[in-house]
Amino acid sequence: MINQSDLKWFSEIAVTKHMTRASERLGISQPALSHWLKNLEHQLQRSLFIRSRRGMELTIFGERLLEKSQSLIQSWDDFMQEIESDETQLRGRFHFGIHESVALFALPKIYNRLSEQTPGLKLSLRHGLSRYMLEEVVSKKLDLALVVNPSPNPGLIIRELYRDHIKVYSLKKKVQSRLILNPSILQSNELVGKLKDLPQERIETSSFEVAAHLALAGEGLVVLPQRVAEALAPGKLFPVSAFSIIDRHCLVYRQRMRETPAGRALIQVIRDSLN
Numbered sequence: 001m002i003n004q005s006d007l008k009w010f011s012e013i014a015v016t017k018h019m020t021r022a023s024e025r026l027g028i029s030q031p032a033l034s035h036w037l038k039n040l041e042h043q044l045q046r047s048l049f050i051r052s053r054r055g056m057e058l059t060i061f062g063e064r065l066l067e068k069s070q071s072l073i074q075s076w077d078d079f080m081q082e083i084e085s086d087e088t089q090l091r092g093r094f095h096f097g098i099h100e101s102v103a104l105f106a107l108p109k110i111y112n113r114l115s116e117q118t119p120g121l122k123l124s125l126r127h128g129l130s131r132y133m134l135e136e137v138v139s140k141k142l143d144l145a146l147v148v149n150p151s152p153n154p155g156l157i158i159r160e161l162y163r164d165h166i167k168v169y170s171l172k173k174k175v176q177s178r179l180i181l182n183p184s185i186l187q188s189n190e191l192v193g194k195l196k197d198l199p200q201e202r203i204e205t206s207s208f209e210v211a212a213h214l215a216l217a218g219e220g221l222v223v224l225p226q227r228v229a230e231a232l233a234p235g236k237l238f239p240v241s242a243f244s245i246i247d248r249h250c251l252v253y254r255q256r257m258r259e260t261p262a263g264r265a266l267i268q269v270i271r272d273s274l275n
Helices: 004-016 019-026 030-044 060-084 100-117 130-138 186-194 208-216 226-232 255-259 261-274
Strands: 049-052 055-058 092-098 121-126 144-148 157-171 178-181 201-204 221-225 237-239 245-253
Touching (some): 019 030, 055 060, 092 130, 100 121, 100 208, 100 261, 121 261, 130 144, 130 245, 157 255, 178 186, 186 221, 208 226, 221 226
Parallel strands (some): 178 201, 178 221
Antiparallel strands (some): 157 237, 157 245
């Protein structure tokens, strides 16, 4: 029997039109997602996608399923939030988006305050790049998200919580011949473009965690957000320059979040945790 997770995974592939990107946004491996899709199509006795040069294109049956699944998912999420929300005891479950690296230092603070002040509030976590998290708040897949440098959106409320600094770090007193960075982060590329005398040889990785561990192993200079460097390698990595690129970390949500006591309480907990 098809369940809510099946509909969400199917919708993610349909929206992204790409198995690898869908797997990244869902937080599962690409082979596992491919195996799941094969089983779903076998269960339905229908093909849902056709592979083309443009990616994963929906079949006619897939288009009909997508039309139904999106309304069903939203109706189910709305229903679950309504029955879990309690006006007096501040209970509720919310979908919260946050980049994995930001989560390293932010989530422990948030959960600590949740446990102390509002134990009835629960979070379903979703991880990905900030621009994807912003898209999912807009599309109502997420209730709120911690987003780095969000673009203005008339349908969203954006509240800056704090600022971070992208810097180049090194092991103390160690000369490096390579630079380790995450090229998918625009601020990293901007920083590298403005600093002189950096190594030309590069190690590129999509993970700040991998980048930090490579730097700790002495494999090169590394471009990291300051808070990530402090969380992953406290007292072990040192800035090679005072120059930095500033990031604005903002809480992003729709107006609806402020319409219930539980929503307002969660917003306040997150703001208090990270201010």
